Amino acid sequence: MSLSKRIMVVDDEEMICEALRGWLEKDGFRVDVTFSGQEALKRTEDSFFDIYLVDVKMPGMNGMELLTRLKEVQPEAIIIMMTAHGSIETAVEAMKRGAMDYLCKPFDPDELSLLMGRVMAHKALQEENIALKEQLVESHEGFFDVFIIHSDPMRNIFSTIDEVAKSSAPILITGETGVGKDMVARAIHLRSERSCGPFVAVNCGSVSESLLESELFGHEKGAFTGAIKARRGRLEMASNGTLFMDEVGEISPRMQVSLLRSLEDKSLVRVGGSKSIQSDFRLISATHRDLPALIREKQFREDFYYRINVITINIPPLRERQDDIPVLADHFLKRYTEETGKRLEGFTQRAISLLCSYSWPGNIRELRNVVERAVVIARGRMIGAEELTFLNPCADVASFGPITLEELELNHIRATLDSCNGNMVRASKQLGIDRSTLMRKMKRYNLFRT
Amino acid sequence: MARKRPSAPSEECHVNLIPLGKVDSLAVSIVAANLHTVLGLNADALPPIGNPDFAFLPLRNQYSAGKIIKMLETVNGSAKFKIGIVQCDLCTPILKFVFGESQLGGQAAVISLHRLWHGDPSRTYLRAAKIGIHEAVHLLGIGHCRAADCLMDGSLSTEKLDAIPLRFCRACQYEVSRRLRHAFGGPEELGT
Numbered sequence: 001m002s003l004s005k006r007i008m009v010v011d012d013e014e015m016i017c018e019a020l021r022g023w024l025e026k027d028g029f030r031v032d033v034t035f036s037g038q039e040a041l042k043r044t045e046d047s048f049f050d051i052y053l054v055d056v057k058m059p060g061m062n063g064m065e066l067l068t069r070l071k072e073v074q075p076e077a078i079i080i081m082m083t084a085h086g087s088i089e090t091a092v093e094a095m096k097r098g099a100m101d102y103l104c105k106p107f108d109p110d111e112l113s114l115l116m117g118r119v120m121a122h123k124a125l126q127e128e129n130i131a132l133k134e135q136l137v138e139s140h141e142g143f144f145d146v147f148i149i150h151s152d153p154m155r156n157i158f159s160t161i162d163e164v165a166k167s168s169a170p171i172l173i174t175g176e177t178g179v180g181k182d183m184v185a186r187a188i189h190l191r192s193e194r195s196c197g198p199f200v201a202v203n204c205g206s207v208s209e210s211l212l213e214s215e216l217f218g219h220e221k222g223a224f225t226g227a228i229k230a231r232r233g234r235l236e237m238a239s240n241g242t243l244f245m246d247e248v249g250e251i252s253p254r255m256q257v258s259l260l261r262s263l264e265d266k267s268l269v270r271v272g273g274s275k276s277i278q279s280d281f282r283l284i285s286a287t288h289r290d291l292p293a294l295i296r297e298k299q300f301r302e303d304f305y306y307r308i309n310v311i312t313i314n315i316p317p318l319r320e321r322q323d324d325i326p327v328l329a330d331h332f333l334k335r336y337t338e339e340t341g342k343r344l345e346g347f348t349q350r351a352i353s354l355l356c357s358y359s360w361p362g363n364i365r366e367l368r369n370v371v372e373r374a375v376v377i378a379r380g381r382m383i384g385a386e387e388l389t390f391l392n393p394c395a396d397v398a399s400f401g402p403i404t405l406e407e408l409e410l411n412h413i414r415a416t417l418d419s420c421n422g423n424m425v426r427a428s429k430q431l432g433i434d435r436s437t438l439m440r441k442m443k444r445y446n447l448f449r450t
Numbered sequence: 451m452a453r454k455r456p457s458a459p460s461e462e463c464h465v466n467l468i469p470l471g472k473v474d475s476l477a478v479s480i481v482a483a484n485l486h487t488v489l490g491l492n493a494d495a496l497p498p499i500g501n502p503d504f505a506f507l508p509l510r511n512q513y514s515a516g517k518i519i520k521m522l523e524t525v526n527g528s529a530k531f532k533i534g535i536v537q538c539d540l541c542t543p544i545l546k547f548v549f550g551e552s553q554l555g556g557q558a559a560v561i562s563l564h565r566l567w568h569g570d571p572s573r574t575y576l577r578a579a580k581i582g583i584h585e586a587v588h589l590l591g592i593g594h595c596r597a598a599d600c601l602m603d604g605s606l607s608t609e610k611l612d613a614i615p616l617r618f619c620r621a622c623q624y625e626v627s628r629r630l631r632h633a634f635g636g637p638e639e640l641g642t
Binding site for chain 2: 013015016019020022023025026027028105106107108109110112113114117
C-alpha cells in the first residue's frame with residue numbers, strides 16, 4: 001500500500017499544507033511541508049524529494065521562481081504547480097519552465113487522485129529509464145572488454161573510433177570476412193551520442209535487389225503482391241540511431257542511386273508511397289570487397305563510394321595481429337565454458353602455438369567456432385593440441401596462394417606432428433605411412449629441430 | 451473478502467456515531483450495523499447535536515470537514531472513535547468536496563450524505579455504509595489503496611463507490627484485522 005515517495009508541499013497557507021499533507025499521507029506518501037520558496041530551497045540542500053507541490057503565489061520567492069531554481073538543482077524533479085487564481089498564461093508559463101502539471105485550488109478529488117496516479121507512473125518510468133541506461137552503460141563496458149586488450153593495430157582502431165564516434169560522418173569499415181566489422185560498427189554506435197537510439201543492421205548481400213529495396217525503404221500497403229500492410233524500412237527505423245549496412249559492395253548500381261538520394265536528403269519514400277519521410281541516422285557501411293576495384297570495373301558508383309566513405313576504418317586480418325589470438329581464444333573459452341558449464345582452465349602451450357601458427361582465413365569468426373568446438377569435445381581441464389586437430393591445414397595452405405608440392409607436404413607433416421604432440425607412431429598412422437618413412441621425411445625437411 | 455462476524459462480540463462500544471443537525475436516522479443505523487458486520491466494531495448512535503453552522507464557509511457555500519472533525523474531538527463519548535454524520539455538503543481547503551474526512555490514525559471522522567443521495571434509498575444507505583467503513587479504517591491508521599476493487603481506494607466517485615464491493619483487498623484486510631486486534635484486544639474479539 002505504501003508508495004513511500006517523498007513529497008514537499010510548498011504553500012504559504014498552513015491550512016492548505018496540512019490538508020494536502022493529510023490527503024497525501026492517506027495515499028502512502030511521506031510528506032514535508034514548507035511555507036516559503038526560500039525554505040523549500042534550503043530543505044533541498046540536505047534532503048531529497050521526488051515530487052514538489054508548489055503554490056504559484058507566495059510572498060518572497062514566488063512559485064515560478066522556485067520552479068526555475070528547483071529545476072536547476074534537480075532537473076529530474078516532478079513539480080506540480082497550484083494556484084487559487086488560475087490563468088492560461090500562468091499555466092503555459094509553468095509548463096514551459098518544466099512543471100509537470102498545473103492545478104487550480106480547490107481540486108476535484110478525482111482530479112488529484114488521477115494526477116498522483118499519473119505522477120507515480122511517470123516516476124516509475126523515469127526510474128526504469130535511469131536503471132536501463134545504467135544497465136546499458138554496464139553492458140557497453142562489458143562489450144568493450146573484448147577490445148581493450150587487443151594488439152597495437154586494434155588499439156589504433158579504437159582510438160580512431162573514439163575520435164569519430166561523436167561526429168555523424170558516414171564511416172566505411174573494410175576488412176576480410178570474419179574480422180568483426182559488425183562489432184566495430186556497434187562499438188562506434190555505443191560510443192556515439194546516438195547510443196540510446198536504435199542500431200539497425202541490414203545485410204545487403206543476403207537479399208535480392210527487390211527485397212532489399214523494400215527492406216531499406218519500407219513499403220506502403222498494396223505496393224506489391226503480398227504487401228498486405230504498410231511496413232517501415234530500415235532507414236526509417238534507424239532514425240536518431242545508426243544504420244549499419246553490411247556487405248555494401250553487393251548493392252546494385254540502381255539501388256545505389258536510390259540510396260544516394262536518401263543519404264543526401266536524410267529522407268526517403270516508401271515503396272509504393274509518395275510521401276517523403278525524414279529520418280536522421282548515422283550511416284556505417286562495411287565490406288570485404290575492394291570497392292575502388294569495383295569502381296574501376298563499373299560495378300560500383302564512384303559518387304556513392306564517396307558518400308559512404310567519409311571516414312575509413314580498415315580492420316587487419318587476424319593473421320596480421322597474432323598478439324590478439326591467445327587473448328581472444330581465452331575470451332571465447334570463458335564464454336563457452338560458462339555456456340556449457342564445463343570446467344576448463346585454459347589452453348596448453350602447444351595449443352596456443354598451434355592457434356598462433358594458423359592463418360585464420362575465417363578470422364575471429366573461425367577462431368570463435370574453433371574454440372566452441374574444442375570446448376564441446378574437451379575431456380580434460382585444459383584444451384590441448386589434440387582438441388584442435390580439426391584446424392583445416394588445407395584451407396590454411398590455400399590461403400597463402402600457390403605453393404609447391406614439397407611445401408604442402410612439409411606443412412601437412414608438421415601440422416600432423418603438432419596435433420599428435422610429436423608422437424611419431426600416431427603421426428605416421430594418421431598420415432598413412434610407415435614410421436621409417438616419416439622419419440626419413442622429417443630428416444629431409446629438417447623437422448627434428450622443431 | 452467478506453469478514454466473519456465475531457462470534458462473541460464485546461459489549462464495549464468502539465465507535466460513537468454522532469449526527470450533526472437533521473440526519474436520516476435509518477442511514478445512521480445502517481452505518482452502525484455495517485461497521486459491526488464488516489469490521490466487528492460496536493457502534494452506538496449518540497443523540498443528534500446541533501447543525502454544524504460553525505463550519506459553514508460562505509465563499510464556497512459548503513461546510514469545512516476539518517472544523518467539524520476538530521469539534522467532534524471535544525465531544526464527550528464512551529468510544530475510542532467518533533464519527534460524525536451530516537446531511538450538508540463537505541469540503542476541505544484543497545478539495546472541491548469530500549464524501550467523508552478523517553484523521554489518519556486519529557479519533558474523529560465525519561461523513562456526509564449530501565452527495566451520496568440516490569433515488570433508490572437502499573443504494574444511498576449502501577454508499578453511506580461504505581464511506582463510514584472507509585473513514586473508520588483511516589482512523590485505524592490505514593491509508594488509501596491502489597487496488598481497484600478495494601474499499602480503501604482513494605479515488606472515489608459515486609459511480610466507483612457503487613462498483614466497489616463492500617470488502618477490502620487481501621493486503622488491506624490483513625492490515626485491518628491486525629490493527630483492530632491491536633486497538634481493541636484479542637483475536638477472538640476483533641479483526642479475526
